[in-house]
Amino acid sequence: MNKIAFGLLSSAAAISLLLTGCSSEQTGSTASGTSSGTASGTAAADTASGSKAPVTITYWSRWPESRQAIEQTIADFEKDYPNIHVDFPDIVSSQYPAQLQAAISSNSLPDIFANSNAVPIDQLNRLGLIHNLDDVLTDERKQQFYDGTWTEGYTTLDGSVYALPHFTPRRYSHMLYYNKDVLAKAGLTENDVPKSWEDLEKVGEKIRQVGSDVYPLILGIKTDWLVTGYIGQMATAIKPEVVPNDGFNLKTGQYEFDSPGYVESVEFLKKLQDEKLLHPNSLVIDYREASSLFAAGKAAFVIDGTFLSSELQQNNKFNDFGVAPLPTKDGKPSYYAFQGETKATVHVSKNTKHYEEVKLFLNYYMDHFYVNQLKLGVEGSPIVEQNKTTQVDNPQFLQAQDIQDKAFILSPHPYTRNKAAVQVNTELNGKKPKENVGQIVEGYLAGQVTDLKGQLAQLSAGYNQALKESIDKVSRSGAKISATDYQFPNWTPFEPYTSDKYAELAK
Amino acid sequence: MSLGANEAMTVRTDASRSVVTLSRRKRTRYAWAYLFVLPQVVFFAAFTIYPIAMSYVYSFYEWSGIGPLEDSVGWSNFSELLRDPAFWNAFRNSLIYIGATAAILLPSSLLLALVLNRAVFRGKVFYRTVYFLPVVTAASTVGIVMKFIFGNENALVNGLLLKLGLLSEPVPWLGQAGTAMGVLVLVGSWKFFGMAMVYWLAGLQSLPGEAFEAARIDGAGSAQVLRYVTLPLLRPVAAVVLLLTVVNSMHVFDLVKTLTGGGPFYATETVDLYIYNYAFNTSGFPRIGYASAAGIVFGLAIFLLTLLLGWLVQASRERGERPRRAAAARGGGRE
Numbered sequence: 031m032n033k034i035a036f037g038l039l040s041s042a043a044a045i046s047l048l049l050t051g052c053s054s055e056q057t058g059s060t061a062s063g064t065s066s067g068t069a070s071g072t073a074a075a076d077t078a079s080g081s082k083a084p085v086t087i088t089y090w091s092r093w094p095e096s097r098q099a100i101e102q103t104i105a106d107f108e109k110d111y112p113n114i115h116v117d118f119p120d121i122v123s124s125q126y127p128a129q130l131q132a133a134i135s136s137n138s139l140p141d142i143f144a145n146s147n148a149v150p151i152d153q154l155n156r157l158g159l160i161h162n163l164d165d166v167l168t169d170e171r172k173q174q175f176y177d178g179t180w181t182e183g184y185t186t187l188d189g190s191v192y193a194l195p196h197f198t199p200r201r202y203s204h205m206l207y208y209n210k211d212v213l214a215k216a217g218l219t220e221n222d223v224p225k226s227w228e229d230l231e232k233v234g235e236k237i238r239q240v241g242s243d244v245y246p247l248i249l250g251i252k253t254d255w256l257v258t259g260y261i262g263q264m265a266t267a268i269k270p271e272v273v274p275n276d277g278f279n280l281k282t283g284q285y286e287f288d289s290p291g292y293v294e295s296v297e298f299l300k301k302l303q304d305e306k307l308l309h310p311n312s313l314v315i316d317y318r319e320a321s322s323l324f325a326a327g328k329a330a331f332v333i334d335g336t337f338l339s340s341e342l343q344q345n346n347k348f349n350d351f352g353v354a355p356l357p358t359k360d361g362k363p364s365y366y367a368f369q370g371e372t373k374a375t376v377h378v379s380k381n382t383k384h385y386e387e388v389k390l391f392l393n394y395y396m397d398h399f400y401v402n403q404l405k406l407g408v409e410g411s412p413i414v415e416q417n418k419t420t421q422v423d424n425p426q427f428l429q430a431q432d433i434q435d436k437a438f439i440l441s442p443h444p445y446t447r448n449k450a451a452v453q454v455n456t457e458l459n460g461k462k463p464k465e466n467v468g469q470i471v472e473g474y475l476a477g478q479v480t481d482l483k484g485q486l487a488q489l490s491a492g493y494n495q496a497l498k499e500s501i502d503k504v505s506r507s508g509a510k511i512s513a514t515d516y517q518f519p520n521w522t523p524f525e526p527y528t529s530d531k532y533a534e535l536a537k
Numbered sequence: 538m539s540l541g542a543n544e545a546m547t548v549r550t551d552a553s554r555s556v557v558t559l560s561r562r563k564r565t566r567y568a569w570a571y572l573f574v575l576p577q578v579v580f581f582a583a584f585t586i587y588p589i590a591m592s593y594v595y596s597f598y599e600w601s602g603i604g605p606l607e608d609s610v611g612w613s614n615f616s617e618l619l620r621d622p623a624f625w626n627a628f629r630n631s632l633i634y635i636g637a638t639a640a641i642l643l644p645s646s647l648l649l650a651l652v653l654n655r656a657v658f659r660g661k662v663f664y665r666t667v668y669f670l671p672v673v674t675a676a677s678t679v680g681i682v683m684k685f686i687f688g689n690e691n692a693l694v695n696g697l698l699l700k701l702g703l704l705s706e707p708v709p710w711l712g713q714a715g716t717a718m719g720v721l722v723l724v725g726s727w728k729f730f731g732m733a734m735v736y737w738l739a740g741l742q743s744l745p746g747e748a749f750e751a752a753r754i755d756g757a758g759s760a761q762v763l764r765y766v767t768l769p770l771l772r773p774v775a776a777v778v779l780l781l782t783v784v785n786s787m788h789v790f791d792l793v794k795t796l797t798g799g800g801p802f803y804a805t806e807t808v809d810l811y812i813y814n815y816a817f818n819t820s821g822f823p824r825i826g827y828a829s830a831a832g833i834v835f836g837l838a839i840f841l842l843t844l845l846l847g848w849l850v851q852a853s854r855e856r857g858e859r860p861r862r863a864a865a866a867r868g869g870g871r872e
Contacts, residue, residue, distance in 0.1 A: 473802025
């Protein structure tokens with residue numbers, strides 16, 4: 031027995047050393063990234079223009095598509111300011127909320143960090159964790175951004191700025207990417223790219239002739255937030271009163287995931303699956319696995335966000351693709367609600383010891399990072415002028431930006447109508463049901479959900495119950511808010527909802 | 538001859554001195570022992586006792602893990618949890634996983650241990666190491682690799698089965714509730730197989746040789762030796778292997794997270810993953826209070842299950858002693 035145990039343990043130890051060798055190195059790197067935010071540097075009181083003592087500031091991001099543009103910006107910034115080092119650790123975006131949560135709990139937030147749904151700006155401010163950025167975003171600076179960028183509850187609180195936009199606020203919408211090579215093999219051209227579901231089925235049958243392992247459409251169903259998004263957007267072509275952003279009917283002030291739009295859109299995916307027009311791997315892969323198979327010629331189409339074009343070009347080194355609007359039931363247009371919100375922002379820790387250096391970096395960020403990101407074909411700039419003047423030689427990106435700009439339509443938002451809705455959102459966040467539409471789609475395609483409408487109705491009921499409880503709670507705390515603040519009877523979908531409409535409601 | 542009073546006093550004083558000296562020595566030894574144990578106690582208190590105690594506290598609050606504990610909600614996290622079908626689904630999945638892995642592992646690892654225990658078998662050490670390899674491989678690595686092996690179209694398993702003509706079209710192994718759980722159980726069993734085999738081997742090598750010798754002298758064949766000697770003697774070992782297999786399966790997390798992600802549609806979500814999803818929810822506010830309540834309920838269930846298995850181990854030990862004693866008595870009689 032002793033011999034066996036010794037032999038096994040020695041082999042096990044050797045193998046485990048081999049297997050864990052790489053990971054310990056990575057852990058070390060992450061740890062250094064987390065700690066430097068508050069502990070590194072010795073020039074706490076130095077201003078950037080004064081002493082040249084070395085300073086390290088830390089930046090946590092959660093957007094993998096921006097990585098290259100951020101690294102490029104940091105490299106340029108460090109050349110211009112050699113005494114400032116920007117630590118930019120690699121963080122897996124799916125783990126970002128947990129990492130942020132841990133940093134908040136241990137009071138070790140980095141100097142600059144990406145926002146997260148898990149901790150809304152309102153809560154970060156109430157906990158005294160984020161820095162006021164009014165001196166970075168002066169009135170003159172703010173005017174350079176798109177109208178609606180400085181919205182209460184997203185970038186500002188009580189009129190003061192607490193968040194700097196990372197992308198254009200008009201992002202992201204969903205679109206159809208097509209592989210030109212696969213289309214050519216099927217004897218199809220870009221004119222055959224489907225506009226409606228019926229077109230997709232017709233074209234799909236021809237594509238199936240290309241080869242047994244080539245499918246018309248591939249989706250990464252495991253990425254539930256993306257599925258929730260494009261199902262919601264396709265649904266607007268059927269029932270436009272329900273905004274795709276969160277399945278909320280802005281006319282009635284109720285969540286309505288069981289609207290005909292959602293139900294029919296999910297049923298269409300099931301139909302594609304049954305007809306073997308949807309790649310069978312779709313059910314078990316995430317969106318990046320799907321786009322890789324698309325780039326490898328295993329599917330003619332993939333539905334994704336605007337950010338896929340840079341992913342295909344940079345990571346898959348694939349450029350033989352085009353972008354088209356999302357196909358809808360009857361080929362009618364779909365939309366995404368632009369509600370003045372900026373969902374991707376960065377905050378500055380209130381405890382930063384290097385605010386002057388952080389300010390320098392943020393100004394550099396606005397002047398260079400947005401442009402770098404544009405040039406790399408990742409995403410549009412939140413600064414209007416940069417989008418007009420920056421030369422971008424990337425047809426697919428421009429195509430995607432054009433589709434995205436057209437998809438976003440200014441729509442009503444309860445925050446604009448009543449600021450207390452920001453508090454309701456914070457309350458609501460923890461009470462929402464655990465499921466989402468994307469997971470129900472997975473269940474329906476896997477055959478576990480048989481009553482699709484019933485399941486979606488249950489989800490809507492859970493959301494509506496949570497909204498009611500949250501409104502009641504905020505109302506009891508003294509704020510004046512009610513369910514009617516969530517109803518916009520004077521809104522016409524597909525028509526911009528302007529400030530005079532809010533004024534009309536207030537009468 | 539009796540001792541005088543003075544002599545008696547001297548002896549008593551010497552004795553009491555030696556008692557004092559001994560107790561001092563003993564105290565010093567105790568002090569050193571406690572000193573050596575102290576770091577472990579401190580770590581145990583800080584990283585095991587404190588978190589457990591605090592999870593009981595958190596379970597009575599609606600708390601996101603950020604900011605002060607303000608919103609006391611009494612027992613509502615527990616009542617919500619017990620009414621949540623998703624929790625019971627996760628609980629059921631955990632039990633299925635535990636039961637299925639035990640059912641697969643116990644007989645299969647015993648069978649291989651019996652083969653590898655045979656003196657005539659060549660390359661024993663090599664095979665023992667090979668079977669032990671998955672045990673030391675990170676579960677997350679296993680999950681990711683197996684995901685590619687069992688993935689749908691063009692994946693290794695489907696490709697092989699299609700070529701062998703055992704399938705007419707690819708099976709979405711991880712895309713269907715039943716097959717996804719099946720794959721999870723198989724992979725989980727494969728991962729722990731080497732460890733269970735080592736336990737069996739240790740048990741097999743501790744069996745008294747006299748019993749086998751006696752059985753052979755009585756004319757018993759290999760099958761009879763296995764049926765009437767080896768298996769009854771192994772009963773206490775079986776109970777221990779069962780206990781360890783169950784305990785290992787109770788906290789399956791990394792494998793589920795990387796292999797199936799709990800899907801499709803919660804079909805393979807275990808309680809550990811359920812707790813994680815609430816504590817570190819990526820799509821909304823985390824609910825540490827609720828997740829703590831789930832941890833406590835599951836912890837209590839595990840405690841009961843472990844008690845039951847502990848009793849089983851004890852009972853089988855007592856039973857196992859009887860054939861051992863009988864075998865020893867028979868062996869002794871022949872001598």
